[in-house]
Amino acid sequence: MTSAVEKFIRVFGGTEHSVLGFHAPGRVNLIGEYTDFNGGPVFPCAINRGNTLYVRRTDDQAIEFYSENFPERASLRGSGLSTRQGDDSWVNYPLGVIKEFIDLDHRIEGLQLYYSGNVPNGAGLSSSASIEVLTAFALNQLFNGAMSNTELAVLSRRAENNFVGVQCGIMDQFAVAMAKENHALALHCDTLDYQHVPLQLGDYRIIISNTNQRRELSESAYNDRVRDCNAAHAALQPATGATQLANVTPQQLADNLNLLTDPVIRNRASHVVAETDRVNRAVSALNSNDLTTFGQLMQQSHNSLRDLFEVSSAPLDSLVKHAGTLPGVIGSRMTGAGFGGCTVSLVEKDAIENFVQTVGTLYSKETGLQADFYETTATAGVRQIAL
Secondary structure, three states, X not given: OOHHHHHHHHHHOOOOOOOEEEEEEEEEEEEOXXXXXXXXXXXXXXXXXXXXXXXXXXXXXXXXXXXXXXXXXXXXXXXXXXXXXXXXXOOHHHHHHHHHHHHOOOOOOOEEEEEEEOOOOOOOOOHHHHHHHHHHHHHHHHOOOOOOHHHHHHHHHHHHHHHHOOOOOOHHHHHHHHOOOOEEEEEEOOOOEEEEEEOOOOOEEEEEEEOOOOOOOHHHHHHXXXXXXXXXXXXXXXXXXXXXHHHOOHHHHHHOHHHOOOHHHHHHHHHHHHHHXXXXXXXHHHHOOOHHHHHHHHHHHHHHHHHOOOOOOHHHHHHHHHHOOOOOEEEEEEEOOOXXXXXXXXXXXXHHHHHHHHHHHHHHHHHOOOOEEEEEOOOOOOEEEOO
């Protein structure tokens, strides 16, 4: 037995018989923030941190939930499988997925679920989407759901929107479900058209820097940004015919700025339209092995998220600022929903040690916080694993 299965047995009893294992990565978005729920393109890759689920079917009707990362346990059955737990309960993420399966007339019962993971919670690396897709993939295998990974991603997003209550776009769940090793994922969130783009970074590496900033009211602020963008689209749609805000071209926005009388709404729209263009240019740059342009677009993205979309924070800005002063760094930006969380940087491999030491020291002096740094590679998406 593996140590993981031994831990499972200590929690749930029994033997290793019939225990199955599944894994889903987290993700980092290289560029393209707040474009996803606006129907625009994004450019994430899966990372070598994620969540693992060990599961066993039982003859009981209860579904038992356990996580190594949270103290709360739960055992639910019947109507409890359709009832949201406390607002801060981690159980809502897998539970929302289970409810989606039940709503599709799948009979889901008799499970012991043991989660473990090393994606920092609340860091903008999609720990929640990882748990959702992981649960959906496992249920699909265990109960012969016959859904594709794309369908599982859409189901998982629906669970987060409708059950958890966060109006996220499709990027996080889609990246976790569809990622390919050593590739980034160029995804158009409106149509779900996508391509796997080889991550040919040469001597450069992807470094994730975690602010370890406590995020406050990020869920509420995220939903506020959704409403702002919806308001911008509603104002622009009659003049542009755009079906979603990200479909507005830069020229159309420039010609119709007078329709956006609220400066906040104007700024939100300006970010989404420009960020959509940046993603398309960034994918082309990476396909052409033009890392310099790619890095410049990353910096422009951060500036826009800071100034126009107002989702950055002083700790995030500090990390990006200090990264930009160092040799061997060609691009750095916040990644994820913001209000704390992480930055993503492209750093020359021989400069990584200096990057971690210098940025970490300057960041600590400026903010009083200690940053964590993770070198990551692009990994495969959700999958079953051998035990």
